[in-house]
Amino acid sequence: MGRFPLWVLVFVLVFVKMVVATRGGNAEDVKVWPLPYSVCHGQKKMYMSGDFKLLSHGSKFSDASGILKDGFARFVDLLKLAHAVDGNVSKYDNSSIFVGLNVVILTQHDELQYGVDESYKLLVPSPEMPAYAQIEAQTVYGALHALQTLSQICQFNFKSRIIDVPMTPWTISDKPRFPFRGLLIDTSRHYQPVPVIKSVIDSMAYAKLNVLHWHIVDTQSFPLEIPSYPKLWDGAYSVSERYTMTDAAEIVSYAQKRGINVLAEIDVPGHAFSWGVGYPSLWPSKDCQQPLDVSNDFTFKVIDGILSDFSKVFKFKFVHLGGDEVNTSCWRTTSHISKWLKQQGMNESEAYQYFVLKAQKIALSHGYELVNWEETFNNFGKKLSPKTVVHNWLGSGVAENVVKAGLRCIVSNQDKWYLDHLDTPWQQFYLNEPLTNIKESSQQKLVIGGEVCMWGETVDASDIQQTIWPRAAAAAERLWTPYGKLAKDTTLVTGRLAHFRCLLNQRGIAAAPLAAGGRGTPYEPDSCYKQ
Structure with a gap:
């Protein structure tokens, strides 16, 4: 898996403590489609930096073909697609600013084929923590799914004119039911x-x-x-x-x-x-x-x-x-x-x-x-x-x-x-x-x-x-x-599907x-x- 920088280990340890304290998030609050395998969230808010960075500390993946880099660029573009992000994030406390994303991919190759591992873990911090989110995935394709999920969590704030990340901290473990x-x-x-x-x-x-x-x-x-x-x-x-x-x-x-x-x-x-x-x-x-x-x-x-x-x-x-x-x-x-x-x-x-x-x-x-x-x-x-x-x-x-x-x-x-x-x-x-x-x-x-x-x-x-x-x-x-997480009554998912539409x-x-x-x-x- 490789050696992690000290800040990453501290991040994970503190994050686990925060998640245990914030397991009260309701499933109906999660506006993600399709619904992930496992989701926990809190009730605090982070703000995305205008200079949001991609890191890969601890990753075995070299991204020689640029799949992750391109996927990250598309993720950032999606966040800015619906509205002009022209607010000033510097007025917020540094501990509340979401400055980047560290992506750890555990395999070196980027071959896409039937049965490729598409699982991922997504950890999004709260203001008390280092302001980097973390994605861990076996393959770059799991990481791309994680970026899609994160793009649905983020939202434009019409008051501040910047991108919010509400209900932090988030911890999501996810994988597909069918290949x-x-x-x-x-x-x-x-x-x-x-x-x-x-x-x-x-x-x-x-x-x-x-x-x-x-x-x-x-x-x-x-x-x-x-x-x-x-x-x-x-x-x-x-x-x-x-x-x-x-x-x-x-x-x-x-x-x-x-x-x-x-x-x-x-x-x-x-x-x-x-x-x-x-x-x-x-x-x-x-x-x-x-x-x-x-x-x-x-x-x-x-x-x-x-x-x-x-x-x-x-x-x-x-x-x-x-x-x-x-x-x-x-x-x-x-x-x-x-x-x-x-x-x-x-x-x-x-x-x-x-x-x-x-x-x-x-x-x-x-x-x-x-x-x-x-x-x-x-x-x-x-x-x-x-x-x-x-x-x-x-x-x-x-x-x-x-x-x-x-x-x-x-x-x-x-x-x-x-x-x-x-x-x-x-x-x-x-x-x-x-x-x-x-x-x-x-x-x-x-x-x-x-x-x-x-x-x-x-x-x-x-x-x-x-x-x-x-x-x-x-x-x-x-x-x-x-x-087991699929609704038997479709009225329970109507609002979330409408949100995705x-x-x-x-x-x-x-x-x-x-x-x-x-x-x-x-x-x-x-x-x-x-x-």
């Missing part, structure tokens, strides 16, 4: 410009979501450059509604600096009409254009090329191969495929299985583990690679069956966690429990988390954020906060009012906190 906490965006149904995707990534970090599931292509368009097969993006809506591979690498890097992995998806063999715009031989025929031609070796060469190019940019452990909603009638009615099926001794269902398993083998050859939509499990679960994560979306009971079969699962059941279902209120997002009817701890561990899905049929750059938020935040707390607005994120359901607008004039 996979995702949000899907769909850039095929409507193109989302790169700055919009970056804004979504920023907002995810505020709620401690850590996986951006990028559903890049679908029937409607193929917007991503694939260097191995450059005609694929002929299937884009227009020449300007495209992403270069450099764009994709920039999105991955931008997300990684905020502790967010990017899960790339190519949905095969269905949902793939757009592939054939550039390469018509991928279609079964000109008149029957999807699913992809299972009988054509070129189909699998293209998939191999895509995943080869993906492996150079998308470094997350998993790739999503889709596999849902496959209507095999084109295979039956297209003569050359029908003939091939007979030669192979396969029916249509067996050809569907053949296609999915062959795509899995290609992905495995590029070093990926696999995610497939639940239809693959429902149809031939025992044949799937043991490295498969089954993505539940259709209904209840699937996760239970998946983990009984020994496979991992992600929960996104559409009746509760589909953001395009505008009639699903935030309360249902909050109450949706991924471990329903899964009692054995060994099986519970196979549910690696959950994901809210922002399908793109009715969202573009104009309305994506107000459709995502605040309902995604309700799911984010379900995925982060320990089960207003905080998003103050940070430039167009989160919709709580009372408006999905993607609503305010009903009448009133405070942000009452809408």
Whole structure:
């Protein structure tokens, strides 16, 4: 762990004494979303210095890539975003001035991958103590979460025109309930410009979501450059509604600096009409254009090329191969495929299985583990690679069956966690429990988390954020906060969620009012906190 300076040891000892004396803080006073694992606070106030410093005494982390430095700069910018901080902090006693933050990171590397330790401890002093706060985390990504929490504790004081840190001292120990906490965006149904995707990534970090599931292509368009097969993006809506591979690498890097992995998806063999715009031989025929031609070796060469190019940019452990909603009638009615099926001794269902398993083998050859939509499990679960994560979306009971079969699962059941279902209120997002009817701890561990899905049929750059938020935040707390601390009555968290929604607005994120359901607008004039 390394040697701490004497002042740090004194700080910790005095802090423990202060915390013991101030354990009377009420949970309802804590305006942090998602709710941390453990929180204690006092009733005193500190004031942030205008020259707030970052220190790293005792840290093993060199921050060669600047992730912590950049995260700290974003933290300071967030505090100053809503109002001009132009007050004079020097009129306060030095013991009341919060002059800096010491961040101790206990591992040297900054690799972001599935299962990375995201825990942290946050200690914020009171006026009787040295005026440095302390963050301790195993990894820089835990430290980034701690900065997000601290940013929600701080507030602008309209009288003094400086940043207050109320209810000190604070001691927070925190860690996520699930390692996979995702949000899907769909850039095929409507193109989302790169700055919009970056804004979504920023907002995810505020709620401690850590996986951006990028559903890049679908029937409607193929917007991503694939260097191995450059005609694929002929299937884009227009020449300007495209992403270069450099764009994709920039999105991955931008997300990684905020502790967010990017899960790339190519949905095969269905949902793939757009592939054939550039390469018509991928279609079964000109008149029957999807699913992809299972009988054509070129189909699998293209998939191999895509995943080869993906492996150079998308470094997350998993790739999503889709596999849902496959209507095999084109295979039956297209003569050359029908003939091939007979030669192979396969029916249509067996050809569907053949296609999915062959795509899995290609992905495995590029070093990926696999995610497939639940239809693959429902149809031939025992044949799937043991490295498969089954993505539940259709209904209840699937996760239970998946983990009984020994496979991992992600929960996104559409009746509760589909953001395009505008009639699903935030309360249902909050109450949706991924471990329903899964009692054995060994099986519970196979549910690696959950994901809210922002399908793109009715969202573009104009309305994506107000459709995502605040309902995604309700799911984010379900995925982060320990089960025992989650409210069974959503009225107990309404005020805190409203506070977070207003905080998003103050940070430039167009989160919709709580009372408006999905993607609503305010009903009448009133405070942000009452809408």
